[in-house]
Amino acid sequence: METEVSKAQQSAASTQTQHSDASPEIQANKPGELRVIRRNGKVTPYDDSKIEVAMTKAFLAVEGGNAAASSRVHETVRQLTKHITEAFERRMPGGGTIHIEDIQDQVELALMRNSEQKVARAYVLYRNERAKERAARDNDKLDALVGDNAVTVTGADGKEKPLDVQRLHTVVVEACKNLDDVDADQIIKDTMRNLYDGVALSDVYQALVMTARTMIEVEPNYSYVTARLLLDNIRTEALRELKVTKRATQSEMTAIYPQAFKAYLELGVEHELLSPELLSFDLEKLGNAIQADRDLLFTYLGIQTLYDRYFIHKDEVRIELPQVFWMRVSMGLAINEENREERAIEFYNILSTFHYMSSTPTLFNSGTLRPQLSSCYLTNVPDDLEGIYGAIKDNALLSKFAGGLGNDWTPVRGLGAYIKGTNGKSQGVVPFLKVANDTAVAVNQGGKRKGAVCAYLETWHIDIEEFLELRKNTGDDRRRTHDMNSANWVPDLFLKRVSTDGEWTLFSPDEVPDLHDLYGKAFEERYEYYEEMAKYGKIKTAKTMQAKDLWRKMLSMLFETGHPWITFKDPCNLRSPQQHAGVVHSSNLCTEITLNTKAGEEIAVCNLGSVNLPKHMVDGKLDTEQLEKTVTTAVRMLDNVIDINFYPVETARKSNMRHRPVGLGMMGFQDALYVQNIAYSSEDAVTFADNAMEAISYYAIKASTDLAEERGTYETFAGSLWSQGILPLDSIQKLVEERGEEFIEVDTSSTMDWDSLRERVQKVGMRNSNVMAIAPTATISNITGVSQSIEPTYQNLYVKSNLSGEFTVVNPYMVHELKKRGLWDNVMVNDLKYYEGSLQAIDRIPQELKDLFANAFEIEPKWLVESASRRQKWIDQAQSLNLYMSEPSGKKLDMVYRMAWFRGLKTTYYLRSMGATSTEKSTISDGKLNAVSSAAPVGSTAPKACAIDEPDCEACQ
Structure with a gap:
């Protein structure tokens, strides 16, 4: 009997090939698909025929050979298998993973309920015998792993006891499940070598994390292993505080999560960390909707970041767990919905699977x-003066609650301008900018991340030359702002003058007050009028210079200090849907927001979130059906923010x-290219940028019209470009007409049915x-473990620094391709370190891989601009576009930034040059690349990104 049931057991699930390194995460189930996790960690499709075979063999073992021919047995097995499968489908209507033990539990239960006690008993006895055999094998294996390194540990109560090596093994094996090319035994061996008698139990599990993360540079999947080992520590900390249990393994969390969820909400409300309104939800329904296996989606950097800065804590002890965190955020966003439990689960499902991610302030504060x-x-x-300091006070209040700031300083009169009230002369904008800079430092977004502000000034302002020098390290430090960002708000007329080698006149805004609110042809006419007045001495504070001279200084300061960024006033206004309701006077901290502002009346606010493109790639193509679902839910979540939001002013x-x-x-654009085997420097990448953004734009606009039909249009819809049937694509023509055809070239092709959507927008709003x-x-x-935004790969192997420490980042797609060609080994790892993450100088790398994995500094900037131009035609606001140059020169800078303007971009962001990011080479194989500390690891050779002035700026998201 045992032999037969053994075969039945083995038939209950089959081995499936593990997922590829190119997508080193637990792959999401297809809609409705059930999958089985076997004891060795392999995952296989759920196959109920294997359950039928297993039960039939169990009947054979008890009733003899006649059972096979028995119609009763045949029908009983078929019905029981059907009931078992239906039970799993009810439990997981959207698909999911089931452990082999869970299936066997259900088989036992089904046999007992059907009064097949003899068969059930035999089945139970067999399982017990096999469990004992496995335990004996595991103990022998553990003895071999531990060897002479058995130690005692000191618990939280101060008492010493033998280390529970069995649990240690369970945690490590669980962490390695379903991951290729990782070695649980090696992690245990290396960890045991570093332990000593009396070591704190918490340090043992931290040692596991430290051991696993040293392996990340050789195998990217160790990032997932490290994350799961860290999760064990996080669970221990939270569950003890919640008084649910002392320790739990990942496999036990399916049962524990609902209890922990309820205990967390009650404790959070009790200590005034969460809104009491959360307790009025159906907590049982929400708790049962939590999917514990989604904890396995995190990389080490991802879960460490959440732990350090996002999880809610009480007395510095984290009381949130990952899936509880996602549900808390979702509840906060669904708090005003009529069917709020259903909506909370809907929101939870796209957050916890990483299909969409809300911005950091939403994650920080939702449900609080x-x-x-x-x-x-x-x-x-x-x-x-009152208005200036009122604006600085607003900065402080907004920054306190985690908002990024964009300040328009153009209205403030310039240096030397007359002050009627005192009969004196103004000190200009710069001294006040110093105060704004220091305020951002002092009020650091609730203690969770650095305060961040960007000052904008129009290019005709008399203080523009001093404004350009704000970030210099020389000169009077009282007129420097070392912590604040700055940006030029450039009118089209200035770049026309640069192109035609014309003159440019600087004014103080108190003498030309209307220029600030004008754009396009109206600005040009008025500006030329003021120039004539200045020539005749009717304007006192004015200065004329060659436009090219100022442009050169703008570009040279951008290269030298990284600031001010170049942003374009006219396309921001001429393509704004809201030009009937006001003027766009600046962008925001990260140059992607272009909204109207008015001093003393309106502070523009924007709520952000991003679609994860790689999560919508299926068989190398964009899954537009899933994308529409994600975008529709995301727009609803964003719209909800507006009503729920706490407004500091x-x-x-x-x-x-x-x-x-x-x-x-969007985010993960580079990953989506890798999935398609497309190089960033290619027409195919430009086409994908176009098509992907077109789809997001179409579904986002459609989602907003659906909400308008359900909830009503926004107050100022009448008179907007939307109400006139002018969509973002159509607004390009307005820019062409105002700027002139000779100064712009933008692709206006489309692939979707925009005519019907245009009609719906006008009709519904x-x-x-x-x-x-x-x-x-x-x-x-x-x-979420994907590439940032629309960024190219920064480097294929480098050390990333942020407020959570330093983390090795290795390109998993590159590793996968090199493995396929037999090129991934320790020599390749050291070569990558030596060449700072670049493949270009490594002779044995095929050219197609060098092209595919070219890093940000190896891509010609024109490709970044071309892709951005294709995206910009679909976007009603703007995009944070970083530009990279390995060897900048005045000629290259001039070409790239004028190209950005010529291609119709609204803004640009950081300029990054290779010289500022490369590091000295020293010892290569020293194992210190993974050190987490406040300083760069000695001997590290991977390029190290700096903390704030880089493409990794964390101020907005």
């Missing part, structure tokens, strides 16, 4: 007592309620004045 969920605030600074609330703008973007913006996504892409 002060739900400040918005990402960006844009303000105007008026030209009077009233003018922000007023503006957001009137216009209801949101900013849906829009819920949101603005719908799209591509933010940097620095932190949320770390959480």
Whole structure:
């Protein structure tokens, strides 16, 4: 009998090939698909025929050979198998993974319920015998692994006891499940070598994490192993505080999560960390919707980032677990919904599977007592002392609750301008910028991340030359802002003058007050009028210079200090859907938001979130059906933010309620190219950028119209470009007409049915004045384990620094391709370190791989601009576009930034040059690449990205 049941057991699930390194994560189930986790960690499709075979053999073992021919047995097995399968489908209607032990539990239960006690008893006895055999084998194996290194440990109570090696083994084996090319035994061996008698139990499990992460540079899947080992520590910390249990393995969390979820909410409300409203949800329903296996999706950087900065804590002890965190955020966003449990689960499902990610302020504060969920605030600074310090106070209040800031300083009169009230002369903008800089440092976004602000100044302002030098390390430090970002707000007329070698005149805004609110042809006419007045001495504070000279200084300061960034005033306004309701005076901290502002009346607010493109790639193509579902839910979540949000200042609330703008973007663009085997420097990449953004734009606009039909249009819809049937693609023509055809060239092709959507927008209206913006996504892409935003790969192997420490980042797609060709070995790892993550100088790498895995500094900037131009035509706001140059020169800078303007871009972001990021080479194989510390590891050779002035700026997301 035992032999027969053994065969039946082996038939209950079959081995499936593990997922590829090119997608080193637990692959999401196809809709409705059930999969089986076997004891060795392999995952295989659920096959109920194997259950039938197993039960039939069990009947054979008890009733003899006649059972096989018995119609009763045949029908009984068929019915029992059907009931078991239906039970799993009810439990997981959207598909999911089931452990082999769970299936066998259900077989036992089904046999007992059907009064087949003899068969069930035999089945139970067999399982027990096999469990004992496995335990004996495991103990022998553990004895071999531990050897002479058996140690005693000191528990939290101060008592010493033998280390529970069996649990240690269980945790490590669980961490390695379903991952290729990782070695649980090696992790245990290396960990045991570093332990000593009396070591703290918590240090033992931390040692596992430290051991596993040293292996990441050789095998990217160790990032998932390290994450899962860290999760064991996180579970222990939270579950003890919640008084649910002392320790739990990942496999036990399916049963524990619902209990932990309820205990967490009660404790959070009790200590005034969470809104009491959360307790009014159906907690049992939400707890049962939690999917514990989604904990396995995290990379080490992702879960460490969540732990350090996102999980809610009490007295510095984290009380949140990953899936509880996602559900808490989802509940906070669904709090005003009628069917809020269903909506919370809907939101949870796209967050916890990483299909979409809300921005950092939303993740920080959703469901809390002060739900400040918005990402960006844009303000105007008026030209009077009370207004200036009022704007700085607003900065402090907005920054306190985790908002990134964009300040328009153009209205403030310039240096030397007359002050009627004192009969004196102004000190200009710069001294006040110093105060704003220091305020950002002092008020650091609730202690969770650095305060961040960007100051904008129009290119005709008399203080523009001093403004360009704000970030220099020389000169009077009282007129320097070393912590604040800055950006040029450039009118088209200036770049026309540069192109035609014309003159440019600088003014103080108190003498030309209307220039600030004008754009396009109206600005040009008025500006030329003021130039004539200045020539005749009718304007006192003015200076004329060659436009090219100022342009050269703008570019040279951009190269030398990284600031001010170049942003374009006219396309931001001429293509704004809201030009009937005001003027866009600046962008935000990360240059992707273009909303109207008005001093003293409206502070523009934007709520951000990003679609994860790789999660929507199926068989090398964009799954537009899934993308539509994700975008529809995401826009609803973003719209909900507006009503739920805590507004630190009233003018922000007023503006957001009137216009209801949101900013849906994307991340993982580079990953999506890798999935398609497309190099960033190619026409195919430009085409994909175009098509992907077109689809997101189409579904986002459609989602906003659906919400308008359900909830009503936003207050200022009438008169907007939307109401005129002018969609983002159509607004390009307005820019062409105002700028002139000789100064712009933009592709206007499309592939989707925009005519019908245009009609629907005019008929039904829009819920949101603005719908799209591509933010940097620095932190949320770390959480989800994908490439940032629209960025090319920074380096294929490097050390990333942020507030959580330093982390090895290795390109898993590259590793997969090199493995396929037999090229991935220790020599290749050392070569990559030596060449700072670049493949170009390694002779044995095929050229097609050098092209595919060219890093950001090896891609010609024109490809970044071309892809950005194709995306920009679909976006009603802008995009955070970093530009990279390995060897910058004045000629290259001039060409790239003028190309950006010529291709119709609204803004640009950081300029990154190779010289500022390369590091000295020293010892290569020293194992210190993974060190987490406040300083660079000695001997590290991977390029190390700096903490804030880099494409990884974490201020917005």
